[in-house]
Every structure is written in C-alpha cells, then in structure tokens.
Amino acid sequence: MNTVLVLSGPNLQRLGSREPDVYGAETFEDLTELCRETGRRLGLHVEVRQTDDEAELIGWVHQAADERTPIVLNPAAFTHYSYALRDALAQRTAPLVEVHISNPAAREEFRHTSVVAGVATGTIAGFGLRSYVLALQAVAELVADDRPG
Numbered sequence: 001m002n003t004v005l006v007l008s009g010p011n012l013q014r015l016g017s018r019e020p021d022v023y024g025a026e027t028f029e030d031l032t033e034l035c036r037e038t039g040r041r042l043g044l045h046v047e048v049r050q051t052d053d054e055a056e057l058i059g060w061v062h063q064a065a066d067e068r069t070p071i072v073l074n075p076a077a078f079t080h081y082s083y084a085l086r087d088a089l090a091q092r093t094a095p096l097v098e099v100h101i102s103n104p105a106a107r108e109e110f111r112h113t114s115v116v117a118g119v120a121t122g123t124i125a126g127f128g129l130r131s132y133v134l135a136l137q138a139v140a141e142l143v144a145d146d147r148p149g
Contacts (some may be wrong), residue, residue, distance in 0.1 A: 004139050012076055035132050
C-alpha cells in the first residue's frame with residue numbers, strides 16, 4: 001500500500017474556529033478523518049501532519065523526497081512567501097499536489113501568488129475539504145500510472 005503524506009501549514013489546526021465563513025465549520029480532526037477514509041477507499045495509507053513551524057514542514061518534505069513519498073500539501077500562509085519551502089519541494093521525487101480549502105485567487109491580492117505552484121504537479125483549490133479528496137484521487141491515479149506493467 002502506497003503512503004501519502006497530507007501536510008498542512010500554519011493555523012490549519014484551527015479549522016472550525018478560524019474564519020468559518022472562509023474555511024467552513026469542519027475541524028482539523030474532521031479533515032484528518034476525511035483524508036484517512038479517502039485513502040482507505042483509494043488503497044492509500046494516508047499520514048496527516050500539521051505544523052506552524054516552517055523548519056519542521058521542510059524536514060517532512062525532505063524525508064518525503066528521500067523516501068519517494070507523494071505529498072498533498074496545504075502550505076497555508078507559506079504558499080505566498082516561503083522560498084525555503086519552495087526550494088525543498090523542488091527536490092520532490094514523487095507527485096506533489098498543492099491544495100487549498102478556499103480559492104486564493106478569489107481572495108485578497110497578496111494570496112494570488114503561490115511560490116509553491118511552480119514546483120507542484122498540480123493545484124486544487126476552492127472546494128472546501130473536498131479539495132483534499134480531489135487531491136488524493138489525483139495522487140492515487142498518478143501513482144497507479146507510475147507502476148510497471
């Protein structure tokens with residue numbers, strides 16, 4: 001069974017209480033269970049992690065690159081300015097899907113630029129927590145396409 005890391009950046013542990021008009025009422029625990037259940041349906045082992053610490057997130061990305069592990073990543077605020085995260089992601093060795101709960105292009109202007117998008121396999125945004133389901137489906141298909149035979 002293929003492992004996929006679902007990594008979330010700053011403030012996402014506050015889902016459910018943080019700007020529910022933007023991010024919805026579902027909690028981070030709800031997101032975690034949704035990702036794990038989606039993974040089970042798709043034949044993936046999903047490991048969900050969240051951090052507010054840029055260095056910790058980069059360490060997880062390095063580990064994923066070394067182990068050829070696909071990533072579904074919501075970099076949160078790091079999306080817009082973390083060149084260190086972008087450089088770590090550029091070393092990826094497996095599919096990387098950038099994901100956002102809201103649609104950054106429909107929000108404040110500073111959210112319109114992603115420094116991560118240029119090194120991602122693709123980006124899914126604006127579908128609420130369903131963005132993660134779509135991202136995991138994409139990873140499952142990409143991993144299946146890479147299998148021999």
